[in-house]
Amino acid sequence: MTALSIRQADSPPEQAGTGRESTVLADFEECYAANFHKITIQLAAYLGSLAEAQDVTQEAFARALPRWGRLTGYADPGAWVRHVAWNLAKTRQRRQRRLALFLRQQQEEPVAGPEPDRVALIRALSKLPERQRRAFVLHYLADLSIAQIADQERTPEGTVKSWLHRARAAMAAHLTGAAEEGRDV
Structure with missing residues (x-):
């Protein structure tokens, strides 16, 4: 591409050339002036939004401009633009319906927050050392026996019993303290 052709491609259409x-461009502007309002009004009634109708109509004319040399051979180039605008509007409507359906399916049901007892339990568990916490959760929440926990943790059963004993004592102290704090408030 030569420097002259690049400058002409970058320049506005009015300055790009002369003659034909x-x-x-004059034919395009005439068609635009004659049809933009009519097509926009039709699509506004269909889409229910003037702004969307203007966007769709503008897009149809934008697609027509590079093809305008060929479209001027048609009996009514405005009809081609109107047809493209309607297709764009229908596509927009389908996309919006699919989006609305997707969003309806994705809506989360409101879930009630945790009960105060659960919050106190989680807070008390978080204060335990990791091994004691793991043994406590595996025994009381996962319903594993001491032998199963010992096997999983690769430690003697006596060690697991010790962890559970210490965890129960610490939990009792934390939960009793939390209950007393709740009464003082």
Whole structure:
């Protein structure tokens, strides 16, 4: 591409050339002026939104401009633009319906927050050392026996019993303290 052709491609259409090109642009502007409002009003009634109708109509004219040399051979180039605009509007409507359906399916049901007892339990568990916490959770929440926990943790059963004993004592102290704090408030 030469420097001259690059400058012409970058320049506005009015300055790109003379003769035939300016005639084609004048025809396009005439069609735009004659049809933009009509198509927009039709699509506004269909879409229920003037702004969306204007966007769709503008997009249809934007698609027509590079093809305008060929479209001027049609009996009614405005009909081509109207047809494209309606297709774009229908596509937009389908996308919006699919999006609305997707969003309805994705809506989360409100879930009640945790009960105060659960909050106190989680807080008390978080204060335990890791091994004691793991043994406590595996025994009381996962219903594993001491032998199963010992096997999983690769430690003697006596060690697991010790962890559980210490965990129960610490939990009792934490939960009793939390209950007393709740009464003082």
